[in-house]
Amino acid sequence: MSLRAAVITFPGSNCDRDLAVAMETVFGKPTLRVWHGDTDMPEVDLIGVPGGFAYGDYLRCGAIAARAPIMAEVIARAQAGVLVLGICNGFQVLTEAGLLPGALIRNASLRFVCRQVELEVGTTFSAFTRRFTDHASIRLPVAHHDGNYFCDHETLQALEDEDRIAFRYGDNPNGSTADIAGILNKGRNVLGLMPHPERAIEPLLGGDDGRLVFESLMAA
Amino acid sequence: MSEPIASETVAEHGLKPDDYALIVEILGRHPNLVELGIFSVMWSEHCSYKSSKKHLAKLPTEAPWVICGPGENAGIVDIGDGQAVVFKMESHNHPSFIEPYQGAATGVGGIMRDVFTMGARPIALLNSLRFGEQQHPKTRHLVASVVAGIGGYGNCVGVPTVGGETTFHHRFNGNVLVNAMCVGLVDADRIFYAKATGVGNPVVYVGAKTGRDGIHGATMASAEFSEDAETRRPTVQVGDPFTEKLLIEACLELMAGDCIVAVQDMGAAGLTSSSFEMAAKGGLGIEMNLDRVPLRETGMTAYEIMLSESQERMLMVLEEGREAEARSIFTKWGLDCATIGRLTDTGRMVLRQNAKIAADVPIPPVSGASPVYERPFRSTPKPIPVVAHDGDSGLSPPEALLRLMACPDLASKSWVWEQYDSMVMADTVGGPGGDAAIIRVHGTNKGLALTSDCTPRYCEADPQAGGMQAVAEAWRNLTAVGARPLAITNCLNFGNPERPLIMGQLVGCIEGMAKACRALDFPVVSGNVSLYNETDGRAIQPTPTIGGVGLIDDLDQAGGLAWPGSGRQLILIGESDSWIGASLYLREILGKEEGAPPPVDLVVERRNGDCVRNLIQGRLIDACHDLSDGGLMVAVAEMCLASGSGARITLPKGLHSAMAWLFGEEQSRYVLAIDAEHQDAVMSRIRSEGVIARLIGITGGEALTVDGFDPIPLATLAEANRGWMQRYMA
Numbered sequence: 001m002s003l004r005a006a007v008i009t010f011p012g013s014n015c016d017r018d019l020a021v022a023m024e025t026v027f028g029k030p031t032l033r034v035w036h037g038d039t040d041m042p043e044v045d046l047i048g049v050p051g052g053f054a055y056g057d058y059l060r061c062g063a064i065a066a067r068a069p070i071m072a073e074v075i076a077r078a079q080a081g082v083l084v085l086g087i088c089n090g091f092q093v094l095t096e097a098g099l100l101p102g103a104l105i106r107n108a109s110l111r112f113v114c115r116q117v118e119l120e121v122g123t124t125f126s127a128f129t130r131r132f133t134d135h136a137s138i139r140l141p142v143a144h145h146d147g148n149y150f151c152d153h154e155t156l157q158a159l160e161d162e163d164r165i166a167f168r169y170g171d172n173p174n175g176s177t178a179d180i181a182g183i184l185n186k187g188r189n190v191l192g193l194m195p196h197p198e199r200a201i202e203p204l205l206g207g208d209d210g211r212l213v214f215e216s217l218m219a220a
Numbered sequence: 221m222s223e224p225i226a227s228e229t230v231a232e233h234g235l236k237p238d239d240y241a242l243i244v245e246i247l248g249r250h251p252n253l254v255e256l257g258i259f260s261v262m263w264s265e266h267c268s269y270k271s272s273k274k275h276l277a278k279l280p281t282e283a284p285w286v287i288c289g290p291g292e293n294a295g296i297v298d299i300g301d302g303q304a305v306v307f308k309m310e311s312h313n314h315p316s317f318i319e320p321y322q323g324a325a326t327g328v329g330g331i332m333r334d335v336f337t338m339g340a341r342p343i344a345l346l347n348s349l350r351f352g353e354q355q356h357p358k359t360r361h362l363v364a365s366v367v368a369g370i371g372g373y374g375n376c377v378g379v380p381t382v383g384g385e386t387t388f389h390h391r392f393n394g395n396v397l398v399n400a401m402c403v404g405l406v407d408a409d410r411i412f413y414a415k416a417t418g419v420g421n422p423v424v425y426v427g428a429k430t431g432r433d434g435i436h437g438a439t440m441a442s443a444e445f446s447e448d449a450e451t452r453r454p455t456v457q458v459g460d461p462f463t464e465k466l467l468i469e470a471c472l473e474l475m476a477g478d479c480i481v482a483v484q485d486m487g488a489a490g491l492t493s494s495s496f497e498m499a500a501k502g503g504l505g506i507e508m509n510l511d512r513v514p515l516r517e518t519g520m521t522a523y524e525i526m527l528s529e530s531q532e533r534m535l536m537v538l539e540e541g542r543e544a545e546a547r548s549i550f551t552k553w554g555l556d557c558a559t560i561g562r563l564t565d566t567g568r569m570v571l572r573q574n575a576k577i578a579a580d581v582p583i584p585p586v587s588g589a590s591p592v593y594e595r596p597f598r599s600t601p602k603p604i605p606v607v608a609h610d611g612d613s614g615l616s617p618p619e620a621l622l623r624l625m626a627c628p629d630l631a632s633k634s635w636v637w638e639q640y641d642s643m644v645m646a647d648t649v650g651g652p653g654g655d656a657a658i659i660r661v662h663g664t665n666k667g668l669a670l671t672s673d674c675t676p677r678y679c680e681a682d683p684q685a686g687g688m689q690a691v692a693e694a695w696r697n698l699t700a701v702g703a704r705p706l707a708i709t710n711c712l713n714f715g716n717p718e719r720p721l722i723m724g725q726l727v728g729c730i731e732g733m734a735k736a737c738r739a740l741d742f743p744v745v746s747g748n749v750s751l752y753n754e755t756d757g758r759a760i761q762p763t764p765t766i767g768g769v770g771l772i773d774d775l776d777q778a779g780g781l782a783w784p785g786s787g788r789q790l791i792l793i794g795e796s797d798s799w800i801g802a803s804l805y806l807r808e809i810l811g812k813e814e815g816a817p818p819p820v821d822l823v824v825e826r827r828n829g830d831c832v833r834n835l836i837q838g839r840l841i842d843a844c845h846d847l848s849d850g851g852l853m854v855a856v857a858e859m860c861l862a863s864g865s866g867a868r869i870t871l872p873k874g875l876h877s878a879m880a881w882l883f884g885e886e887q888s889r890y891v892l893a894i895d896a897e898h899q900d901a902v903m904s905r906i907r908s909e910g911v912i913a914r915l916i917g918i919t920g921g922e923a924l925t926v927d928g929f930d931p932i933p934l935a936t937l938a939e940a941n942r943g944w945m946q947r948y949m950a
Contacts, residue, residue, distance in 0.1 A: 011465075011466055011553065011554060012462050012465055012466070014376075014377065014378020014465065014644060015644060017645070018644070018645065018646040022646070051644075053375075053461070053462060053465070055462070056376065056461070056462025056463075057376070057462075058462070111638075111639050112372075112375055112638075112639045112640075112641070113638055113639070114375075114637075114638055114639070114640060114641045114642055114643065115634075141643050143375070143641040143644065145375075196643070198646065199644075199646050204775065205643070205648065205649060205660075206643075206648075
């Protein structure tokens, strides 16, 4: 099927073009671009919340963006079962918006980290990961200052028990709890992850392991 | 109104009594304080190039592919298909020493504005950093904060930082160098310039509000430091990369239309230089009402408003009656947009505040007629070459290599570059760590190759040879990835030009650069001069940093320094005479900083480079690396680390000194790795072009071995190379 996808732009988003281009490349049709100040958007199958520094990451990463006018609509759509993909800053926004549990805190090194990392695919039981093989080892780039996933014990237990850990780090770059790099919501229609699949869709740029995320969505 | 200004006040503004006399002559009266401030910043070394102007004119600036050379915000070069690349490098040395995080961050912000002012979207950043020696108590803090500042700004704005250099030497203990380069992409028919036209057109201020930060930054950047440099902290600006990101998007959105007549960013000397430069270029005047300038704090005087260096601001001249279009775009992005003045035909800058005239000065003498100095200069005495024999140290090649790979200048800088987002915008084909970074031209299969280079110890030993070498090395780095070198930008960092020996270094380096630029068809399209990099009379090593840009027509034909596997033949291109003078080996292993730097034969340089580029473009080569610091041995070691594969090197017979052959730094050389199958074809092609080449070894295995010596396991090499910076910064 052909997926209708949208990407939100907040002031300070800087991976919105990258995500829209990756979706266009794989899905073969234009990505709808949605402005943070809008309160409505056309019907879509997938909403991308991109990386960057929405509202300058002031206050806390993602905290102001989570309260942007468009987010009420994103939350309503997510609750209605529309697929939502939050990458990097987008993951932070989704946790601040309450769509995903836990929080992303400062990297354990206290420094920004940008490099290719090894990941293990934690579950293939989701619209975002179905095209990976079980426990596949993949490489994706990370680039963040606040990617250290933190949650309480009960939440971690639930994530484990419900098979909601989508990706785990091989060599944890940020101190994340249980090496978590990406998680699903209870309904499995919302994915948040720190690594950037949209930067890894062609070998020329250092790898195409990220492409399978978008190809999985195509098969949805 | 025409009371003379006290001589101490004049001196505090960095103006000499002669300068003051000239101001009085220009105005026909004594200036008021606002006017004195304006003259002070516009005539500062930083803004007026008064010491260097005469010599900068020697640099070649033209080529058929150059669209815009020096004199605008940035240089512009045609890359075909209706597109052009816009680039410039600039220093932020003085502020980065005083307040390293903000100094470095605002350096990045400022150079980006120079690029998007011209209508280009910034697509890559590079930086060249020079710190003091590792033992100096300030060095660690400066490294940590400068790197964090560069990353903090570039990462947030979302422009990848893809390359640069980081080196250490005691001569930078009191003055670090932070040179930042930005590269942008623009449609060749949508370039914006700073020339104001159309009397009556509105002068519009956009971006962040004006505060009291950075007042007299340009004057500070034009003076020597003494021990009390800390007290100058209030002259350092504070950056907000979030606002810069919004400003880029808002400006580019407005630039897609046709209501902008002229645009100039507010950089050094803020509202003063931007307004004077636009008016001067158009031969017009401006009347501004300072009550309309968006202010961050109350009670700011005209003096403060005109001299503030608050960041993330631009000044535009719009078509009459089109202000509403601009306002709606800037409001959408949450930025100020205010009409603060009009163009006039008087040729004068008239500033009003609180219904009074705060300043009234003629524009041409302020911006065009600053005093130009013919500073006396003295050439550095020619150093005596160090003969090959002097290279013997009692160490074996493996021992010397491991020491060199772990020395601060050659040690891996992954600690630095992993703090920079090098991949945002999803067009980074080759990031940090290669000879040159490669950025894809978005939506095409073309690439831009980008590099920054300089070897200060060569420039110190022989300014002319060093200036020439810096340009040649940039050209070579671009060639080594298969790019056609197009043009350079530069940042000339020197000490106090009032000292003849320093002035002689500046003159020598410029003359060397000019020769290389001419011989290599590699013109200078933009640049910046940073003088007075001195503390208590101790100057930095002369450092003319070169930023080079090249074009790769087809990314399938780009080169890199990693070979794909074992059994590849290694070929050394270029002549090796065991030149050990001024080498890194001599400094790091023998503890001597002496001798003449390796000379560059520009004819050979061009012949070798053209040959290598053709081989890369013909896809006859599996890997290529140019030789620089540490010579052949270090180049092969770096290729091994990039490939994850070892190599065996065979020494030629009858060498005077194996060490000098392995670690000497002759110029114009490359190492190529080729498939044995292509060996005959490649060698005969190389020889037919009159290029000297020699088979020196073969790839494979888990170690780097020089015949006759112990193998160096790759893991040992990697640990030596990666360990130093991690440990130093831990």
